[in-house]
Amino acid sequence: MRAPDSPVITKGDVLLAVENVSLRFGGVKALSDVSFDIRKGEIRAIIGPNGAGKTSMLNCINGFYHPTDGSITFKGERRPKMRPHVAARGGIARTFQNVALFKGMTTLDNIMAGRSLKMRKGFFWQVLRHGPALREEIEHRRVVEDIIDFLEIQAIRKVPVGKLAYGLQKRVELGRALAMEPELLLLDEPMAGMNLEEKEDMSRFVLDVNQQFGTTIALIEHDMGVVMDLSDRVVVLEYGRKIADAKPDEVKRDERVIAAYLGVPH
Amino acid sequence: MFYREAGQYKTSYAADMAVFPLRQDRIGLGIIIAAAYALAFTKNDFLLQAVMIPFLIFSLAAIGLNLLTGYAGLLSLGTGGFMGVGAYACYKLMTAFPEVNVLVWILTSGFFAAGIGVLFGLPSLRIKGFYLAVATLAAQFFLQWAFNRVPWLVNYNVSGAIEAPLRTLFGVPIVGPNATPEVRYLVVLTLVIFLTWIASNIVRGRVGREWMAIRDMDIAAELMGIKLLNTKLLAFAASSYYCGVAGAMLVFLWYGGAEYTVFDINQSFFTLFMIIIGGLGSLIGSFFGAALIFIMPIGLGMLLPALLAPFGLSIGSETIEHLRFLIVGALIIFFLIVEPHGLARLWQIGKQKLRVWPFPY
Amino acid sequence: MASEAAAIRKPGLDPRAMTWLLALLGLAALVAVLTLATRTGVIGRGNLIYDVLVDPFVLMVQSPDLLVQTLWEGLVSGVLYALIALGFVLIFKASGVFNFAQGIMVVFAALTLVGLHEKGVPAFLALILAIGVMFVLAFAVERIVLKPLVNQPDIILFMATFGLTYFLIGLGELIFGGNPKQMISRELYLPQGSTDLQMFGGLVRLQHIDIAAAVIASLMIAALAVFFSKTRIGRALRAVADSHKAALSVGISLDQIWVIVWFTAGIVALVTGIMWGARSDVSFALQIIALKALPVLILGGFTSIPGAIVGGLIIGVGEKVGEFYWGPLLGGGIETWLAYMIALLFLLYRPQGLFGERIIERV
Numbered sequence: 001m002r003a004p005d006s007p008v009i010t011k012g013d014v015l016l017a018v019e020n021v022s023l024r025f026g027g028v029k030a031l032s033d034v035s036f037d038i039r040k041g042e043i044r045a046i047i048g049p050n051g052a053g054k055t056s057m058l059n060c061i062n063g064f065y066h067p068t069d070g071s072i073t074f075k076g077e078r079r080p081k082m083r084p085h086v087a088a089r090g091g092i093a094r095t096f097q098n099v100a101l102f103k104g105m106t107t108l109d110n111i112m113a114g115r116s117l118k119m120r121k122g123f124f125w126q127v128l129r130h131g132p133a134l135r136e137e138i139e140h141r142r143v144v145e146d147i148i149d150f151l152e153i154q155a156i157r158k159v160p161v162g163k164l165a166y167g168l169q170k171r172v173e174l175g176r177a178l179a180m181e182p183e184l185l186l187l188d189e190p191m192a193g194m195n196l197e198e199k200e201d202m203s204r205f206v207l208d209v210n211q212q213f214g215t216t217i218a219l220i221e222h223d224m225g226v227v228m229d230l231s232d233r234v235v236v237l238e239y240g241r242k243i244a245d246a247k248p249d250e251v252k253r254d255e256r257v258i259a260a261y262l263g264v265p266h
Numbered sequence: 267m268f269y270r271e272a273g274q275y276k277t278s279y280a281a282d283m284a285v286f287p288l289r290q291d292r293i294g295l296g297i298i299i300a301a302a303y304a305l306a307f308t309k310n311d312f313l314l315q316a317v318m319i320p321f322l323i324f325s326l327a328a329i330g331l332n333l334l335t336g337y338a339g340l341l342s343l344g345t346g347g348f349m350g351v352g353a354y355a356c357y358k359l360m361t362a363f364p365e366v367n368v369l370v371w372i373l374t375s376g377f378f379a380a381g382i383g384v385l386f387g388l389p390s391l392r393i394k395g396f397y398l399a400v401a402t403l404a405a406q407f408f409l410q411w412a413f414n415r416v417p418w419l420v421n422y423n424v425s426g427a428i429e430a431p432l433r434t435l436f437g438v439p440i441v442g443p444n445a446t447p448e449v450r451y452l453v454v455l456t457l458v459i460f461l462t463w464i465a466s467n468i469v470r471g472r473v474g475r476e477w478m479a480i481r482d483m484d485i486a487a488e489l490m491g492i493k494l495l496n497t498k499l500l501a502f503a504a505s506s507y508y509c510g511v512a513g514a515m516l517v518f519l520w521y522g523g524a525e526y527t528v529f530d531i532n533q534s535f536f537t538l539f540m541i542i543i544g545g546l547g548s549l550i551g552s553f554f555g556a557a558l559i560f561i562m563p564i565g566l567g568m569l570l571p572a573l574l575a576p577f578g579l580s581i582g583s584e585t586i587e588h589l590r591f592l593i594v595g596a597l598i599i600f601f602l603i604v605e606p607h608g609l610a611r612l613w614q615i616g617k618q619k620l621r622v623w624p625f626p627y
Numbered sequence: 628m629a630s631e632a633a634a635i636r637k638p639g640l641d642p643r644a645m646t647w648l649l650a651l652l653g654l655a656a657l658v659a660v661l662t663l664a665t666r667t668g669v670i671g672r673g674n675l676i677y678d679v680l681v682d683p684f685v686l687m688v689q690s691p692d693l694l695v696q697t698l699w700e701g702l703v704s705g706v707l708y709a710l711i712a713l714g715f716v717l718i719f720k721a722s723g724v725f726n727f728a729q730g731i732m733v734v735f736a737a738l739t740l741v742g743l744h745e746k747g748v749p750a751f752l753a754l755i756l757a758i759g760v761m762f763v764l765a766f767a768v769e770r771i772v773l774k775p776l777v778n779q780p781d782i783i784l785f786m787a788t789f790g791l792t793y794f795l796i797g798l799g800e801l802i803f804g805g806n807p808k809q810m811i812s813r814e815l816y817l818p819q820g821s822t823d824l825q826m827f828g829g830l831v832r833l834q835h836i837d838i839a840a841a842v843i844a845s846l847m848i849a850a851l852a853v854f855f856s857k858t859r860i861g862r863a864l865r866a867v868a869d870s871h872k873a874a875l876s877v878g879i880s881l882d883q884i885w886v887i888v889w890f891t892a893g894i895v896a897l898v899t900g901i902m903w904g905a906r907s908d909v910s911f912a913l914q915i916i917a918l919k920a921l922p923v924l925i926l927g928g929f930t931s932i933p934g935a936i937v938g939g940l941i942i943g944v945g946e947k948v949g950e951f952y953w954g955p956l957l958g959g960g961i962e963t964w965l966a967y968m969i970a971l972l973f974l975l976y977r978p979q980g981l982f983g984e985r986i987i988e989r990v
Contacts, residue, residue: 062489064485064489083488084485084488084489085488085489085490085491085492085493085494087489088489088490088491089491093490094489096486100483100485100486101482101483101486102478102479102481102482102483102486102487103482103483104478104481104482104547105475105479105482109475109478112475113475113476113478113479113490113492114490116472116479116491116492117491117492119472123473123500126467126468126471126472126473127467127468128467129468129470129471130467133467133471133472137283137472138278138279138280138283141279141283142279145279176490180490180491341782389971389974389975392974392975393974393975396725396782396785397925399785400921400922400967400970400971400974401967401970401971401974403918404964404968404970404971407963407964407967408964408967408968410963411960411961411963414960415957415958415959415960416958531915531918535789535793538786538789539790539793542786585801587800588797588800588801589801590797591794591797591800592793592794592797592798593797594790594793594794594797595790595791595792595793595795595796595797596790596794597790598786598787598789598793598794599771599772599787599791602776602779602783602786602787602790603772603775603776603787606779606783
């Protein structure tokens with residue numbers, strides 16, 4: 001399911017490096033001088049209290065926001081002012097806090113939309129459809145069906161996603177991101193609003209994606225249990241600054257992290 | 267009982283993705299198309315000239331606008347102008363190269379409309395939603411002004427109007443005063459069927475999905491690798507192509523001539539109403555909407571005088587026109603409140619009910 | 628998170644001021660170059676650059692009386708555009724509905740007035756009845772159109788008001804007939820005739836009705852401003868405009884407010900309709916004029932009353948000046964689309980309008 005057409009980076013090497021990134025909106029500093037890296041094949045958690053700048057960080061990696069200072073290097077290449085669709089074609093996919101599915105389309109169509117960047121047949125062939133365009137569509141349909149099997153959402157294939165339960169919507173969104181065959185998958189609170197059973201399912205999927213497909217994952221999450229269980233390394237942000245960057249166990253015991261979450265006794 | 271899927275298994279993805287996966291649907295479509303062709307031989311000139319030909323042409327324009335507004339989510343009030351571009355382009359081409367078959371020019375004129383559509387669609391990268399609609403208004407008013415004030419477009423004709431000269435296909439007149447309604451109807455029907463098939467190919471494939479993606483959430487679409495500007499411009503191009511061809515057909519295969527007032531803002535609004543009532547994002551809805559908005563006043567025009575005649579009351583054609591505005595306006599409000607997805611959704615619901623008939627669910 | 632706090636002061640000039648300064652310098656340079664080129668005879672009449680960039684200004688300076696006349700006419704139509712836009716803004720501020728039907732409400736109000744008078748109703752009684760009709764209309768629209776659509780996306784509401792427009796056009800034409808009518812200016816004691824002013828060696832003709840229109844419009848705007856800031860209902864309106872939920876929680880009845888707002892918009896529509904109708908005919912072409920209010924709203928933003936005024940004046944003056952001085956180059960009649968082009972160019976530079984708020988997309 002992988003199509004390597006970019007510089008080969010082996011597991012363990014740095015895939016994405018964030019260097020001294022600052023992000024400012026007018027007078028508000030969302031991120032201040034944040035640096036960390038993400039290694040290929042790992043699951044990296046980004047945690048922190050509300051307003052810490054976690055989503056802004058993901059948005060910078062994605063190309064949706066452009067850092068006012070510092071740089072982001074992906075696969076060895078510096079990425080200055082990148083547009084989101086360039087990031088996508090470079091191998092970065094993401095899901096969103098508030099599910100950003102295409103509400104007017106079915107599950108199948110949503111995930112097929114994720115294959116768009118892999119589809120090559122131009123407008124002329126689309127007009128004809130029968131022939132090369134249809135063959136390409138069937139080929140990609142096979143891939144999408146594999147993803148649907150993987151996520152166990154066969155039954156809701158043809159259901160308009162607006163009608164689905166929240167937990168299922170998040171699963172479809174994951175499927176759509178997977179359809180892009182990303183090297184780096186950014187998950188923004190994938191477990192938000194789920195019950196225990198749904199969280200366990202989603203955790204299993206995240207682990208499977210990482211282990212079966214080798215996809216590197218950056219994960220924003222509030223549920224500490226999930227973070228401890230899933231991630232290889234953790235970055236902790238507070239008020240736009242990095243306050244810890246280590247393995248889950250160490251982070252759990254870090255004083256600054258505890259203070260950030262629980263407050264400092266006066 | 268009749269409308270059943272039982273026994274029809276899809277054994278390939280291609281079969282699953284077909285436009286009409288149910289055999290009953292395919293049979294139904296075949297019957298409709300056969301009936302449509304058969305109409306040509308009923309020798310009912312009024313039916314063909316005043317009802318069927320314009321209905322098909324407006325359906326085509328509605329499909330065009332639906333591609334842009336229904337599928338890609340870009341509200342456009344410039345339909346009238348784009349139709350006009352097609353008509354005037356066709357006129358210039360026809361008169362400059364009379365040897366070339368007119369059908370070639372009708373289909374080519376759409377490309378000129380597509381070019382203009384792309385030009386006025388360029389702002390869509392920065393401007394969204396309602397504001398984009400105002401940008402298309404600029405296109406509409408500017409184009410209509412150009413049709414009126416640029417004498418080159420009408421070949422310096424003093425009257426400012428364009429007329430359809432005689433053109434033939436295999437020796438039979440299809441354009442011009444000698445072209446009979448039957449012949450013109452057959453040409454229009456074939457072109458519309460062909461272009462509808464192409465539209466359905468486009469919307470079922472990658473391009474259609476990309477349009478719907480930018481309609482539903484363009485930020486997410488961009489983050490999935492879809493190039494926003496290219497996709498939006500393609501929508502403008504495809505949509506304007508269809509409107510341009512419809513405009514050319516309107517002048518040369520129906521009216522026989524035109525003035526610049528034909529392509530006014532009312533045309534834009536009525537096409538928009540057709541797709542709202544018919545169903546945004548639905549090809550068949552375009553036909554439904556065109557039928558309701560166009561055929562309804564004709565029906566009224568025949569029905570009401572008949573109803574009122576016994577009472578000695580007469581009703582003028584002007585009144586019918588006023589009633590048409592009234593009813594269309596009311597229908598728009600009604601549909602938006604009751605069924606925002608238009609007649610197409612009602613049709614779908616009807617088919618669903620039919621699938622389980624005679625059981626309730 | 629992205630609320631605009633005070634900008635952190637950096638040494639050097641503020642970048643926005645720099646841009647303005649550069650633009651002004653650039654403009655001054657351009658003027659200098661053009662003047663030099665004209666004086667030395669490098670460009671002259673017949674040359675495209677001259678015809679577009681120099682000749683109109685030369686004409687303006689040579690016949691200032693014509694310029695004043697054009698500016699005046701632009702001002703008057705601008706004020707009336709502003710009034711129409713004001714109706715939009717009122718409704719949008721209070722209910723979030725973009726009432727495209729404001730244009731047809733203007734026509735409908737004027738038609739009702741004239742129609743009643745034709746049927747023999749004395750002028751001032753007809754005026755009162757017309758106000759009553761607008762009230763009923765406001766109520767009906769709120770009940771039948773707005774309430775059911777309250778949770779739908781904006782674009783649906785927008786399209787519903789299109790439908791309302793066509794409905795009212797059909798209704799109006801059915802009831803009152805489709806022929807253009809004369810506004811009952813005399814019966815309403817609106818001033819007639821004109822005054823000629825000697826100015827700049829020429830004549831500037833001011834129609835009395837235009838003066839009256841400008842005065843009445845200004846009074847109306849001032850009255851609305853006072854209404855909004857000083858009265859209880861005005862305060863409630865502003866509360867609703869800020870937040871429906873908050874207004875509800877302090878006991879403000881949304882329904883009542885909406886009816887009041889639509890009614891006020893209706894009165895504004897009536898006054899606008901009378902003024903426009905007095906200056907030309909009362910026909911459904913007024914609808915096209917109402918569409919022109921859209922560029923006004925784009926320039927001025929949907930939520931700002933001063934914006935509507937400034938936008939209206941810019942469009943009104945821009946149109947008239949553009950048509951008079953540059954129109955002949957293109958064959959005339961550019962008034963039909965000039966306003967929209969201005970709005971389009973403006974949107975490219977600033978997609979949220981002059982007074983609108985910066986749209987920050989959040990995912």
